[in-house]
Structures are given as C-alpha cells and as structure tokens.
Amino acid sequence: MKVEFYGVRGSTPTPGKNTLIFGGNTSCVYICLETGEDVVLDSGTGIIALGDRLEKTSGPINILLTHNHWDHIQGFPYFKPIFQAERDIVIVPGEVDCDDKDAILTQMSGSTHPVKFQQLPANIKVDAEKSQLSHFEIPGFKVSTQRLNHPDGGTAYCLMAEGKKVAYVTDNELNAPNVKHTSWQQWLEFIADADMLIHDAQYIEADLPLKLGWGHSTFSEVARLACEAKVKNLYIISHDPARTDEELLFEEQKLQVEYNNKLNIFCAREGTVVDLAKKNTAQQVKVTP
Numbered sequence: 001m002k003v004e005f006y007g008v009r010g011s012t013p014t015p016g017k018n019t020l021i022f023g024g025n026t027s028c029v030y031i032c033l034e035t036g037e038d039v040v041l042d043s044g045t046g047i048i049a050l051g052d053r054l055e056k057t058s059g060p061i062n063i064l065l066t067h068n069h070w071d072h073i074q075g076f077p078y079f080k081p082i083f084q085a086e087r088d089i090v091i092v093p094g095e096v097d098c099d100d101k102d103a104i105l106t107q108m109s110g111s112t113h114p115v116k117f118q119q120l121p122a123n124i125k126v127d128a129e130k131s132q133l134s135h136f137e138i139p140g141f142k143v144s145t146q147r148l149n150h151p152d153g154g155t156a157y158c159l160m161a162e163g164k165k166v167a168y169v170t171d172n173e174l175n176a177p178n179v180k181h182t183s184w185q186q187w188l189e190f191i192a193d194a195d196m197l198i199h200d201a202q203y204i205e206a207d208l209p210l211k212l213g214w215g216h217s218t219f220s221e222v223a224r225l226a227c228e229a230k231v232k233n234l235y236i237i238s239h240d241p242a243r244t245d246e247e248l249l250f251e252e253q254k255l256q257v258e259y260n261n262k263l264n265i266f267c268a269r270e271g272t273v274v275d276l277a278k279k280n281t282a283q284q285v286k287v288t289p
Contacts, residue, residue: 003196006025007270025075068152089124098152144190146187149215156190166276170199184225195276200238
C-alpha cells in the first residue's frame, strides 16, 4: 500500500516562496494497492495534479470526501477524468449537516463556473447512502467511518487493505468547546494501532482561544492522541495557510524530539509517497508523474 500526498494545505491554496517545502495545494491524498485498486481522499486543489496521472488510466475512480468546505472540493472542476466520456467516478460525500451532499457538483452551476456539471461526459455518481454507514466496502478496501468534530459536520475514514490500516481524520477539533460528535476515547478506539494516521493540526496554542470552535486541532493534541492510540506513523495535514515552511519545520522537529522512539511524526509534504509495505514506513520519496 502506498499513500501519496497531493495536497496538504488547509483553508486556501498558498503558492509562494514560503510554502515550497510543504506545498500550497489543498487537501488530496491518494492510496494505491499492489493489486492496482485505489482511492482518492478529498478533492482540494491537489486533485488537479492527480488528474493528470489518472486520465492516463481507464478504471473506475472512487473519491471519499470528508466534507464540503471549499478547500476539500475546489479542485474537482479541474480534475481531468471528469471530462472523459463514460469514465466511471463514484463520490462518497461526508455526513454533513446540511442537505447539500452534492456540493462537489453544484459548485459547477449558476454563475460560478463556465462548464456546468450537467455537461460533464463522465459517469459521475454521488453515493450519499454510503455516507450514512459506519462500515462499507469499495474495491480493494474495507472502510469504517466516524463523525468529525467540525462546523457543518463531516466524516473521518479508516481504510483497511493489504494488512494495513490508514486513518484519515481531517478537519477535526479534538477538544471542541461545543457539542462533540466524537469523544477522545472514541477517537482512540477508531484509530487504534493504525499504521498511519493522517490528522489535521492547523493550530498552535497561540492561535487559541480565538479559534476555538473553528474545527481544527493543535499539534500537541494530535501527537498525544496518536501516541495514546499506539499509532505507528503520524502525518499532520491541513497546514494553516499562514504557516510558513520554517514554522512547520520548527513544529515538526519539536514533536520529533518530544516523541523520539515512541512515534514517527511528520508534517505532510506535498509530492511525497509513503510505502507502508516497507519496514521503514517513515521513508518518503518524490511522487512520479
């Protein structure tokens, strides 16, 4: 199983000299198996580069969305496979609070986009029924779900395949001051013993209390959760758009020193691949087109 990071930024894309190391595209993670089966997690601007790769293939595409906030769907109108005639694309939306589970499509309507979603030649299905299930399967993967603590709702996913467990939990506020869908203990049970946890930590302590209730966690909270759950590798995602490469390197190094020999911790970098089949799962290599 290979996990590839195509977009790791939260809230809004951030091109520029201060984001060259970690990248500026918004959330998109791609998982592919030795058997060739694969899945796409979220559809931020990172999915655009992934589309350049997947348009050269012909198989069905499964996209699991955490929720409909802009940074998780905004790359979809520029995802090349949606313009391929008869290409099968199935989208599982997160369990959002509002009745707009097809927002990934309807963003391409009205006066907001020149090509309307009704004009797309691909066979696109939004499978809203799966977003209501605690367990389901897609080709190659067994999937379990958990509600996110995030404004407007959303869904976290655990994916099991080839004897590996990957938990994708973004955007999520572990210590939300308002009503929580999922408690700390429930998160521990959900991600327990995962080979990889991908979790957002958009904030540092200095961002609080102003941003309490905004739906994100801090670096220290996420590292503590991962350690308690005996996760093998933690990859922090949804980097704050104002967080520079230098600042992210500082936070990463601080956690690596604190959790040395207990947990592999990284701030996720756009354009890297983690091969979970290898003994040293902390190894990262550049994505090849």
